Amino acid sequence: MVVHTPDAASRIDARQNRVAIVRAVRDLVAVKGAAVSIREIADSAGVGTATLYRHFEGKKDLLDGVSVHRWSQMRHAAQTNSSTEQEGHGIRRVVGIIDMYTRMTTSDAEFIHALGLRVGHDPTGIGPLRDQFDPIFAQLWVNGQERGEIRRTAHPHDAIEMAGAIRESSRRLQMLTLLVAGIATPQVDPDQIVRELYLRAK
Structure with a gap:
């Protein structure tokens, strides 16, 4: 208790x-x-x-708060993934975080559209969160590359930017699968990874 x-x-x-x-x-x-x-x-x-x-503090801080909250959750997810021992230390952890980000951006899509926000919009409060998130996510990315699951030419920042551009909930899984296919090596089945995430979330 x-x-x-x-x-x-x-x-x-x-x-x-x-x-x-x-x-x-x-x-x-x-x-x-x-x-x-x-x-x-x-x-x-x-x-x-x-x-x-x-x-x-006021209206601007409130509006920025939605994006800041999103990145606070992303930082927590990265920290949790980096500190736990579980199967799928490579690409599955990376894709799990990307999947979470696409879930949040599609949930926030109407808010984003109403404010006319663009991909890459970074309120002041996001900076410290990204400073903590980026190196952790980059290390998870390197782990996936060392396991031969993530392409050496793929970059973690690009993957996050592309994930942030996914806004249509009806096409989220299809677009996520295409994103995973773009970063994965031939030994990885993108459809299987996304399907596992979907079934786990149900």
Whole structure:
């Protein structure tokens, strides 16, 4: 049984509030555009405006918060994959992270479209997260190359950029398979890897 101290419970509540606010921003902007009000966002998240302002300085910070949250999850996924011992230390770990990114970008597609964001849009808060994510992901990539599963000519940054361009949920798996085929060596079956990910997520 896990017993949370008051401070720990407060931190958990704060994290939950922040996630609720980010989701509210994403969903409301997708429908109403950037003109959505702070009050509407707070109401949708189930928090007061004072709580919202404890997490975000203003509208721009709120809008950027969706991308920052996405990269916070990416950093966590990379750190988890690099610190656990499991089968598929090579390309499967790399593709698992890419798959996660495509799931997030397709979920955020209407938000991205409403704001007119382009691939490569990097709010200030993303920098430190990318600085932590990139070397971990690069090492996972090298591991895949050393196992003969990832092409020597393929680059991890290109794979992430291409994954970020996948926005149509109905074509996500097809496009992910094409992406994997582009980075994988002939010994790897891209269809099988993507199919395994799909079945695991069901």
